[in-house]
Amino acid sequence: MSLPVLLLECGICKESVPSGPYLPALYCTPDGKHLALRWTLGWCNSCGHARRVEDWPSMEALDSETATALKVAGEPQDQLQDWMRKKLEDIETYRRLQPLRTTPNHCLACGGTDLLAWSYDNDGVPLATPHKECTGLFRQVEDPDGMRFMLLDESDLFSLDCRDLGRVQNNVAPSTAGFNIDDFWGPDFSSERSF
Ligand SMILES: [Zn+2]
Numbered sequence: 001m002s003l004p005v006l007l008l009e010c011g012i013c014k015e016s017v018p019s020g021p022y023l024p025a026l027y028c029t030p031d032g033k034h035l036a037l038r039w040t041l042g043w044c045n046s047c048g049h050a051r052r053v054e055d056w057p058s059m060e061a062l063d064s065e066t067a068t069a070l071k072v073a074g075e076p077q078d079q080l081q082d083w084m085r086k087k088l089e090d091i092e093t094y095r096r097l098q099p100l101r102t103t104p105n106h107c108l109a110c111g112g113t114d115l116l117a118w119s120y121d122n123d124g125v126p127l128a129t130p131h132k133e134c135t136g137l138f139r140q141v142e143d144p145d146g147m148r149f150m151l152l153d154e155s156d157l158f159s160l161d162c163r164d165l166g167r168v169q170n171n172v173a174p175s176t177a178g179f180n181i182d183d184f185w186g187p188d189f190s191s192e193r194s195f
């Protein structure tokens with residue numbers, strides 16, 4: 001499958017980053033399940049590039065998402081049910097993991113945490129894109145090189161503290177066989193196994 005590539009590009013310094021397509025990103029949770037990793041594009045001072053960066057939700061954001069989801073779910077729209085159930089499950093999982101997540105957001109490319117957060121409007125259009133010493137704004141443009149081929153039916157997998165765990169096949173039930181839970185958590189978390 002090939003897809004057109006859109007870039008976000010700074011009008012002044014011409015730094016750019018693909019706005020998509022990307023492989024999905026997942027966390028491997030302590031019980032060996034997979035959770036969609038929320039990410040956005042931002043600036044990583046460690047890489048010196050615009051990158052995919054984590055967008056870990058605050059408890060307030062989760063509360064507000066739950067309220068919105070339940071409001072929609074309360075309406076008789078049967079076709080939304082599976083999607084809604086999954087969404088509420090994900091929100092609940094983020095909520096349970098919240099106390100164990102002690103690190104700031106990371107760059108998905110290098111793991112660095114020296115990030116400059118970008119802000120977007122409701123349509124995902126960048127409003128502020130701090131980077132380097134440049135005052136330019138990143139805007140969406142089409143990549144002159146055209147298409148990117150996406151042949152991999154895989155996802156990027158990360159530990160909860162955003163260590164890169166390689167890639168996994170999509171739609172295959174995760175297995176913890178061969179893994180020790182400390183592979184995901186490190187010894188600091190060895191007492192946190194209640195879920
Ligand atoms: Zn710039």
Ligand SMILES: [Zn+2]
Pocket residue numbers: 044045046047048051107108109110111112
């Ligand atoms: Zn980085």
